[in-house]
Structure formats: structure tokens, C-alpha cells
Amino acid sequence: MSLLIILLVLMIIGAIIAIETTNLLSSIVCVGAVGFLISIAFLFLGAPDLAITQLVVEVLCLIILIRATINRDLTSVAGDREFFGLTVTVAMVLVFAIVGVKVFGEFPLLGQPVMDRMADTPSAVYLAQGTEQTGAKNVVTALMLGYRNYDALGQVAILFCSVLGALAILRRPARKEEIEKDQEADAV
């Protein structure tokens, strides 16, 4: 338990550095560090599936983010937005934190999942019968691809959509007029 708290504190420190540092590249590296800490935390929380996925996703995120920022000058745009926005945000974040702490005062204690607290939850059925009903020994896989298959379908659609969107945004030329403009430029 204390290990978890240490990990979370480290994550928070990493997040603060990532947001406050002026150099964009070190900020990205810090986010990567936070991601790897989360991966370790998942491992301790009994979620090896998530640990692996988080790890590889983090690697890929880093590659993409570094690709986006490397070779660009002017990457170290620092500083905050105007004072008014800052005060509003700080107030908002404070309210969020206070209300949240109050909420978690009434929250069930850590380490008591829903199937321990309630009689009839689907999670208990997944654990007790999931391996037998689906034939998968990994209950998380059984859930993702068996019970909640349309979630996985939705993810495929989201990934498909976002990559198509990225292709569409990075295409050139975007409009028919631009083709003509390019041709004119070439002719000159």
C-alpha cells in the first residue's frame, strides 16, 4: 500500500515537471516516465494485461510525440495564459479537489471491489463462470472479446477513425483550389 502511495507521488511529481518545464522534449520524456510508473502500478494492482498494454502504448506515444516535436524550432513556448484565466482555473481546480476529497470520504475503502460489497454483481459471475463460459483463461480477455464485444468493436472504430482523420488532416492539397495554386507556383 505504501508502495502505491510512493508510486502515485512520483507520478504527481513527474506530471508537475512535465507541465512546468520549458523544454518540450524533456516534458515529453517526463510524461513517458509517468506512463511507465503507471505501468508498474498496474502490475502491483493485479492487472498485468494493462501493464503490458500501457507499456507498449507509452512507447508508441513517445515515438509519435517526439516525431511531432523534433526538427521544429520554437518548441520552447513557455509561460501561461492571461491572469484571469489562471485565477479561474486555480479556483476551479480547488473546488474540484475539495469536493472530490469530500466525495471520497464517503467512498468505499480501497481494496474492497464491488463484488465484495454487493450481492449480485456481474463481476462475481465473470470471475466464477467466465473461464468456463468463454474458454479463455484470462478473464479480462474473456470480458473484452466475449461479454463486452461491442466495446472492442467501438475501439476498432475509434482507432480507425482517428488514423483516417490524421491521414485526412495531414493530406496535401486539401482543396481543389490549392492544386491550382500549386500548379501556378510550379509554372512560375
Place this chain on the structure above:
Amino acid sequence: MVYALCLVLIAIGLYGVVVKKNIVKIVISMAIIEYGINVLLVLIGYRSGGCAPILKQGMTAATLAANAVDPLPQALVMTAIMINLGMLILMVAICIRLYERYGTFDITEMRRLKG
């Protein structure tokens, strides 16, 4: 306590989204918000001393049901991670294109739209 730390992580991300000028920093702050939520979800499904919800050799379903952590939040987090990845790809594409158009990552200099 642990939940509150997750909330702090989310709040830091929220602060970054609203206050920072650099659009890549905003994308990073969004990623931090999602991290906080993912950890929160997994914590909700955690059982003290619980094992992973995988049936190992020599284990019966009953022992699994008595010992394993809640698998449902893990499936949700798996989905959430992939959604974040898709979001990140799209946002980075928009950032690159914005850089091409404006020559900067500074959001305060992108002021064509007002109101």
C-alpha cells in the same frame, strides 16, 4: 488517500489544459488527465492482496472468484487506453498542421476566431 492522489493527478492535468500556452503541452496535459482516470478505475476494482484475474494451472474458478481483483474495470481501462491513443494520434496530427499554418505552437497567437 490513494483516491485523493489520483484526483490530484487529474487536477494537475486540468490545470495544464486550461493554463498552458503551448499546444503540445495541452495535449500532454490531456494525457495526464486520462492517466489519472485510468489509475482511479483500476483502484476501484482492486482487492487487498488480490491476484490477477487469470486462471493459472491448478487453480479452480472458485479460488479465482475468491481471490482475484475485479476484471471489469480492467476491461474498461483497456478500452480507455486505446481511446487515448487514438485521441493522441489525431491531436498530434492537428498540432503538426497547426504548426505548418501558424509557424508556432503558441495558442495565444492563434486568434483568427473570436467570440
Place this chain on the structure above:
Amino acid sequence: MDNTLPFFIAIPLAAAFFIPMVSVTLKWVPDLLANAVMAVLAAMAFLTIGQAGICHLGGWGTHLGIDLRLDGLTTLMLITINTIGLAMAIFSVQYMTRYTSKLRYYSIFLCMVAGLNGIVLTGDLFNLYIFMEIVAISSYALVAFGCEHDELEAAFKYAVLGTVASAFVLIGIALLYAMLGTLNMAEMSVKLSAGGMNMPLTFALGLFLCGFGLKAALVPFHAWLPDAHPSAPAPVSAMLSGVVIKTAGIYVLARLIFNVFSVQLVPDLLPILRILGVVSMVVGVLLAIGQWDMKRLFAYHSISQIGYVALGLGLGTPLGITGALFHMLNHSVFKSLLFLNAGAVEYATGSRDLKHLGGLGKTMPVTANTSLVASMSIAGIPPFNGFWSKFIIVLACIESDHPWLALAAVLVSLITLASFLKVQKYAFWDIGKPVTAMAHEVPIFMRVAMLLLAVFCVVLALLVLTGLRTPYLVTPAVDALSTWAGTVSGHWMGI
């Protein structure tokens, strides 16, 4: 009927996955495929009238798996989404030739339709979140589709605010799961009625209100809409303003407030919704009158009209909900039509700034007349559909003893009329300017799409007659919202 429900999601997704494989040389295939898919979906949506049922995906049942549910409100939303989608697909055939990469446009568009259908059909809260993300990501991509300065900037703002909204919703879902142990909305509602409210649940509800309020662009959360909606290509603006803010915002909010939580459990919710509605109504219309960009003006009116819907829902009486849902249907028709008109004007003249336009009534008769119909509808002139739904909302305000709200609704309607008279005058009635003298009427498919929606504007007015309203569309939808699982009789909730 139950077994056809997954096809509302599967058919557009299959087409979306298939279209990128089509060779670039076969230019007509994506056009044909997208239109055929939307026509089939629209026909299927009309076939669901009067039906109800549950489809358990994979046969796991309500407790374990995900189920799709069909009831009156779902039917209403399905018809709205797929009919407007069909009109947009027809319009896109010629409008989108201005842009390159039509293949990807159709693919992302169909993903969006699949997501919208999924939102209204699913009975599982997390599944709803995923479909909401599909809609959100495809709309960010479509807003940025033109890749110009302001389009990218609007898409970035939209994406940032949309992600924050999604994050709020996801935290809310996590809290609900921790407290109730299930993700199925029907089961949640039963457990909530047994257990009552507590602090985490209230916080979750607040997060939902912020998150979906952001998606619906109710006033304190409206900042992204006037940028994002005008920047997109015209059919996408029409889809965003006409369908997306209602489906991803108001529809989910209504489901959560009336079906999952309930008015009996959280009595403070209705006044909040009413206040949000009235503020959106007034602020939206006041910001709209000063605009000179046609699409931007329409976008501000979207905020204002969403305010009417929220106000009607916030009254909580059957009459108020009737007015709200009826207005939601009407607004999606006439607002889409208005955005298509703006797109047609931009297609013909290359400008949508009202100061540069004028005299288009002579050169573009179809566009001018359909836009007149839509303007009269949105301003609430009697024979058209907008009048009847606003009238019902005003009546409901008076009936439930809120005369001031009724007065506000009438006044906002008058200001709306003024601002649309301005659009008509500057764009279509004034003497021609050099830019507009050369303009020609837009091509045939664009005209067909506009005429289709204009006919709907007139026909939907008939729904106010009790003989038509009771069996079809509106009343079943109201029943779906006003019966609560706590009282067990609701057919959406019938487990």
C-alpha cells in the same frame, strides 16, 4: 425487430471500413455506397415506429452482456439521425468535390453515423461512452477536414474541450460503477431507487451535467460551438448542429435524468436544467444578432434553440417534455436545412459574409425559397413546424406556473425572427452585389437535399395533431422518458 438492431451500427461501420479499400479511380463508388447505406438506414429507422424490444448482444443477457434497447425515444432519435444523415449524404455528393480525399470524408462520416446510432440504442453506460467517443473523434476530424487556419484552430479547441467533457463523463461512470456495481443503465436505475442518493452519486451526477452540458453546448459550456460548427464543411456543420449536439448531449442527459436517476430522487435537477435552458436561450440569441457570418449566426441560434429543448425538459411535465422532444426533432430539420443553405450560398458565391451578399433570391430560387421556409420555421411563424413546438413549450411553461419563462421564450422567438429577417434581407432580397450577380443555382443533388428537408419542415407540423402524435413518434418518446424503472412499468426498463 430485435435482431435487426445491431445492423444500425454494423451497416455504416462496414461501409466505413470498406470505403478506404476502394480504388481512387472509381470515384462514383463511395458516393453511391454512402447514399445507399444512408437510404437503407433511414428506411430501417422508419420501420421501427411503434416497435419496442431488447437485443442481447451475444446472448449474454442484461446482467452480463451489453444490450441494445428500442423504445419510443430511441425511434425518434434514430429517425432524426438517419433521415438528416441521408440528406447530408445526398448534399455531399456535389458539395464535397471542393475538397480532396472524398473517400476519407465518407468513411469518417459513416463512422460518425454508426456512433450516433450506437449512442441512442445502447443500454450500457460504458458502451455509450465509447460510442460518444467515436462521434467525438470523427467530428474533430471532420471539423478540421478543410485544413485551413481557422478550421484547424476550431478543431483543436473543440477537441480539447470535448476531451475534458469525456474525462468528466468517464470519472462519473467510474464513480457510478464503484457505488452500484453495474454498468447497465436499467440495473443502475433499479439499484438507485432502492439505495437512494449519497455524496459520490451526487458528484457523479454533477460531472455528467458538466460533461454532457459541454457536449450539448448549454451556455456556460458553449465556447467551442460558435467556432467549431461554422468551420466544418457545410454538411458536417449541419450534422453537428442538427444531430450531434442533441444526441451526444441532450438525449443522454434526458436519459440519465429521467430514466437512470430520476426526478423523484433528485428534485433539484429540474430547476438547474430550466436555468441552463433559459440562459442558453437568451445568451445565444443575443450573441447571434450581431453576427455577419451566416454560419456563425446559425451556430449561435443552435445554442439558443438547444436552450428551448432544455427548458422544456426542465419543466418535467408531460406537456413540457412533449414540446422539448418535438422541438428537438424540428430543430434538427430546420437547422440542418439552414446550414445546407449557407453551404449552397458559399458554393455558388465563395462567400458567406452577409455584407458581401445580396440579391440571391433571383439567381438561386431553390436555395432562397428553402431558406425562407427554414427561417420561418426557426422563428416560429404559424404554419411551419417550429411554431407548434415553441407554442407547446410556452403552453407548458404557463401550465406549470412559470409565466416569466413563457415570456422569455416568446421574446427570444421574436429576436430570432428579427435576426432571420436580417439574413433574408442581406442574402436574398437586397440588390445584387458584383459577387452574387455571377452566381448560379447549385447542382441538382444539393437542390434535392434542400428540398427534402424543406418538405419535412412543412410535413412535421402535422405531428401536432393529436391523431398523428399519439400513435407515432412524439408521444411514445414522452412515455419512454416519463415512466421510471422505480415504478417498474417502463418498457425501456423492462428487464
Place this chain on the structure above:
Amino acid sequence: MIDSTQKEGMDLVAKSVTGWLKGFIFLFGVYLVLHSHETPGGGFAGGIIIACAFILFTLAEGQRAGMKILSKNLAAKLASVGALIFLGAAIAGTCGKGFFCKDFPGAAHAGILSFFEENAISIYDMALALVVSMLLFVAFSIMAAVHVTVKDGKRKMVHRRRE
């Protein structure tokens, strides 16, 4: 003048290490996909690792060599195929009741249906891995190919492969 073989990709050490590693990474991804039902991992993680193998190769050997192995268009088409397979399996599962690998392993049906029923999870996983790996490779290669150049004081985005 640097000659073109040196310009492409990284230096010799990176190239030879990649030459050793890429096969193992690819195989590890395939292993995760095929064994997702009994070990942690699954289609997503496996798919990303497969994508990483391609990405590593492309980074080390340069864009041109990477494109020879797997071009962007082919990857996009394969992703579409994978997505269609996944969708088809999901829809078949909805219509035929209990297709989602229920009643495993003692399915009483004969023939091809029984094969699919027993292996439904694997089919989903493989389709998922195909989609994820190909899509992420496409995403990576488009981001890697795009460069913003400044020409006559005007910024212009160019795709490296186009030249």
C-alpha cells in the same frame, strides 16, 4: 556530399542490432496474440508490438527500405480487411445466438461453424492485432513522412516520399 546509402536510416550499429531484434519482437507480438486467452497480453498489446517491430525497422533502415517491406497503402488496406473481419465476426456472433465462444470447448455443432465457435476469441484477437498493428504503422509513417519546410518565407508541408 554524403552518398545516399549513408543518408538513409541510422548508423551501422543500430542497423545490425535492429536486424537481430526485429524478428524476435515480431514473434513476441505474434506469441502474445495467439496466447491471449491464457496469458496477459492480447490483441491490442500484441498488435502494438508488431507495429513496433515495423516501426523499429523503418527508423533504423530509413523510410525507403521500410516502405519496401510494407507500404503505407498496403498497410491501410490490410487494416480495413482486419476491421471488416472483426465486424463480421461480431455480427455473426450477434445473429447466431451464443457465438461469442460460449459453450467452449464442447461445441456440439459439426463442420466449419464448430471450428469458428471454438476459436472465436482467437479470431477476434487476430483481427484486432491486424487492425491495430497496421493502423499504428500507418499513423507512424504519415507522421514520419510529413515535414514542414520554409521556402521564401512561406511555410509549406511536404511529404518526404512524394519528391
